[in-house]
Amino acid sequence: MSRKVLLIEDEPNIAEAIRFxxxxxxxxxxxxxxxxxxxxxxxxxxxDLVILDVMLPGKSGMDILRDLRELxxxxxxxxxxxxxxxxxRDREMAENAGVSRFMTKPFSNAEVLTAVRDLHAQxxxx
Amino acid sequence: xRDALTGSRIRERRQIxxxxxxxxxxxxxxxxxxxxxxxxxxxxxxxxxxxxxAAALSVEPSVLTQGIEATLISALREAAVDAVGQQxxxxxxxxxxxxxxxxxxxxxxxxxxxxxxxxxxETLSDRLTHDPHLAASMHEVLSTAAAIRSTAxxxxxxxxxxxxxxxxxxxNLHQDAERLADxxxxxxxxxxxxxxxxxxxGVPLEDVEAFFERHDxxxxxxxxxxxxxxxxxxxxxxxxxxxxxxxxxxxxxxxxRAMPLDAVKAGLDGAEPDPLKLAAQxxxxxxxVLRRLAALPEGVLRRPTGLVICDxxxxxxxxxxxxxxxxxxFGEACPLWPLFQALNRPLVPIRRRxxxxxxxxxxxxxxxxxxxxxxxxxxxxxxxxxxxxxxxxEEGQPSxxxxxxVGPSCRxxxxxxxxxxxxxxxxxxxx
Numbered sequence: 107m108s109r110k111v112l113l114i115e116d117e118p119n120i121a122e123a124i125r126f127x128x129x130x131x132x133x134x135x136x137x138x139x140x141x142x143x144x145x146x147x148x149x150x151x152x153x154d155l156v157i158l159d160v161m162l163p164g165k166s167g168m169d170i171l172r173d174l175r176e177l178x179x180x181x182x183x184x185x186x187x188x189x190x191x192x193x194x195r196d197r198e199m200a201e202n203a204g205v206s207r208f209m210t211k212p213f214s215n216a217e218v219l220t221a222v223r224d225l226h227a228q229x230x231x232x
Numbered sequence: 233x234r235d236a237l238t239g240s241r242i243r244e245r246r247q248i249x250x251x252x253x254x255x256x257x258x259x260x261x262x263x264x265x266x267x268x269x270x271x272x273x274x275x276x277x278x279x280x281x282x283x284x285x286a287a288a289l290s291v292e293p294s295v296l297t298q299g300i301e302a303t304l305i306s307a308l309r310e311a312a313v314d315a316v317g318q319q320x321x322x323x324x325x326x327x328x329x330x331x332x333x334x335x336x337x338x339x340x341x342x343x344x345x346x347x348x349x350x351x352x353x354e355t356l357s358d359r360l361t362h363d364p365h366l367a368a369s370m371h372e373v374l375s376t377a378a379a380i381r382s383t384a385x386x387x388x389x390x391x392x393x394x395x396x397x398x399x400x401x402x403x404n405l406h407q408d409a410e411r412l413a414d415x416x417x418x419x420x421x422x423x424x425x426x427x428x429x430x431x432x433x434g435v436p437l438e439d440v441e442a443f444f445e446r447h448d449x450x451x452x453x454x455x456x457x458x459x460x461x462x463x464x465x466x467x468x469x470x471x472x473x474x475x476x477x478x479x480x481x482x483x484x485x486x487x488x489r490a491m492p493l494d495a496v497k498a499g500l501d502g503a504e505p506d507p508l509k510l511a512a513q514x515x516x517x518x519x520x521v522l523r524r525l526a527a528l529p530e531g532v533l534r535r536p537t538g539l540v541i542c543d544x545x546x547x548x549x550x551x552x553x554x555x556x557x558x559x560x561x562f563g564e565a566c567p568l569w570p571l572f573q574a575l576n577r578p579l580v581p582i583r584r585r586x587x588x589x590x591x592x593x594x595x596x597x598x599x600x601x602x603x604x605x606x607x608x609x610x611x612x613x614x615x616x617x618x619x620x621x622x623x624x625x626e627e628g629q630p631s632x633x634x635x636x637x638v639g640p641s642c643r644x645x646x647x648x649x650x651x652x653x654x655x656x657x658x659x660x661x662x663x
Contacts, residue, residue, distance in 0.1 A: 117375045117378075117379055119383060119407065119408055120375065120378055122383075122404060123383045123386055123401075123404075126386060126401075127382070190370060190371040190374035190375055190378075191371070211374045211378035212377040212378035214381065214382075214385065215381075215382050215385045215386065218382075
């Protein structure tokens with residue numbers, strides 16, 4: 107059965123590069139670029155993993171994550187967060203919001219792939 | 233540095249003697265402008281000229297050359313406590329400053345610079361955190377860099393890539409490279425040309441003080457009726473310093489109109505100024521009198537006179553230094569200063585004879601007064617400012633009141649028994 111990742115990122119070229127990488131790894135990749143309706147999109151897509159940018163139009167990734175963790179069936183969904191702000195307080199804020207992995211831009215492709223593989227492996231084991 | 237200290241001491245002693253610069257210069261056979269350079273520590277002095285000046289001031293030459301200013305000692309002590317991984321010989325500090333005054337001055341200057349730069353870093357760091365424009369620009373640059381990095385790596389590392397994907401990634405790469413160039417340029421322009429460049433120093437008070445110091449805290453143009461906005465403030469690096477200076481010059485102009493120079497001189501008539509009497513005579517509040525007295529030209533008051541203004545948070549807003557009275561550069565002054573006590577008793581003029589604990593143990597007459605900054609509406613509590621005039625006292629001059637012991641700031645104050653101490657002193661064995 108195909109594994110599905112939902113990529114919520116408003117930078118189209120980042121989204122395209124990540125989509126390419128993960129598709130070649132056997133992932134089914136869906137993309138979305140808006141923050142406002144992100145929760146509904148996640149609920150509708152039922153992904154195995156979410157890659158979430160922090161700065162999104164309409165609603166920040168941090169707020170989306172907080173709202174997501176309020177939902178019973180979304181508490182354990184792996185979320186990889188991408189951000190240009192790598193300060194310790196941002197990382198702490200993301201951890202408090204329930205992030206699974208935090209990655210700062212500019213990241214390498216290998217880092218993204220490793221993070222996605224690790225998070226998926228952890229989720230399927232538990 | 234010894235020469236620099238000597239210049240300051242000559243100036244101090246000349247003011248105490250009530251001599252004008254031109255008069256002292258004439259007596260020792262030099263030009264007033266040359267004496268001005270000496271007093272402002274821009275020319276070295278020694279030998280016969282030093283002896284002649286000492287004679288003209290009726291002091292021993294050693295009085296002009298011995299001893300180190302309290303502010304230098306304070307600065308060195310603060311440098312010692314701020315040193316990381318280095319244990320300075322604080323008990324030998326005075327000897328160090330005496331034997332190597334040049335190096336002591338350099339060290340104190342470097343420490344001030346470090347403190348100033350640390351403030352700037354804090355300011356910029358804070359700006360990065362809270363400035364939405366800068367944060368958005370940085371986000372744009374980093375996101376584009378992330379896109380370029382990923383795309384370039386795909387093209388470089390993927391062996392079999394479909395032509396369609398290859399074309400698309402080349403196009404994306406070109407697009408992102410253009411975008412990165414634009415966003416980088418815009419970020420640099422923002423950092424160079426706008427607010428950040430204006431606020432590069434981060435500590436406008438230093439620039440403001442330097443400006444007033446250069447003018448000896450007196451502005452003949454404003455005294456003659458000129459508008460303060462006509463003064464040239466183009467030399468300031470930062471808008472913040474310019475704005476603050478403009479504000480103080482406006483206050484200066486208002487004070488000068490309320491208490492014209494000639495009338496003040498006539499009112500003083502060589503006597504010790506009594507702020508209460510002057511306030512009544514000119515129908516102004518005490519704060520105006522105190523500020524005005526500190527802004528009089530050299531020679532009008534017989535003794536050196538300094539000024540400090542703070543707001544209700546205790547933040548120092550303005551200073552005019554007076555020899556022997558150490559003023560911390562960035563607030564954190566001794567809470568026992570009458571300046572702060574006046575905040576507890578707004579609109580009550582306070583007079584205190586104080587001694588600032590330290591090497592010189594010099595005495596000062598202080599007048600302090602706190603006044604409201606205006607009330608915006610009904611039931612609004614006023615915000616107070618406080619001002620303190622600091623007059624050096626002639627040695628041996630009696631006082632009809634108890635002398636209060638105050639410090640410069642906790643870090644360099646030897647009074648271990650003080651109930652108001654905020655932090656331990658760095659002085660292990662006093663002065």
